[in-house]
Amino acid sequence: MNNSDILLESIKKYVDSKTSIKKSIICTIATPPPNITLNYENQTIPTKQIYVANYLLQNYHRQYKIDGVVDNIEINISEYDFDNTTKSDPVPQHPAHPIPKLQGSGKYKGSGVYQTHKDFWFTDTLQAGNEVLVEVVNNSYVVVAQIVRMPSGAKEGA
Structure with a gap:
């Protein structure tokens, strides 16, 4: 290696040491x-030195809208209990007759279209002991996701 190669290599190492560092690490x-x-x-x-993705924080809020089709809905009604307060109008010299309480059971079936919208409020957040994926950017640590070790820490649907 000649002197110019050594100088070029030194400059490259210096520039590499001063440029933005980005690396993924796992933290607890x-x-x-x-x-x-x-x-x-x-x-x-x-x-x-820490930044956290907002969806990992308590009271993270998102709005949602769902449009869909109900192909089938079946509800078994094992008990129907309704207090009917309606009475017949009294006729002179004839007492009023209350309408009896409604009772029964049966099935309800239907189909149709639905739309819904509202807000999701996530009330959970990171807890001590959780493992997280962290991106290191210069002197900052950005928590981007909660992770679990497979298969021992995995929960179905979590």
Whole structure:
């Protein structure tokens, strides 16, 4: 290697050391939000260096809208209980007759179209001991997802 190659290699190493560092790591939540801290390789990462994806935080809010078709709905009615307060009008010299209480059972079937919209409020958040995927960007740690080790930590549907 000549002197110019050595100088070029030194400059390259210097530039590489100063450019943006981005790397994925797995951390454990030491302290849950809002004053979140992370553990990584026996080190604690302080709150001021941490960003968290908003969907992982308590009271994350999203609006939703669903349009759909009900192909079939069947509801078995094992008990129908309704207090009827209607009475017949009294006729002179004839007492009023109350209408008896309605009772019964049966089935209800139907189909149709539905639309719904409202808000989802997620009330859970990260807990101490949760494992998270973290992107390291310069001197910041960005928590992007909660993860589980397979198969022991996996929960169906979670």
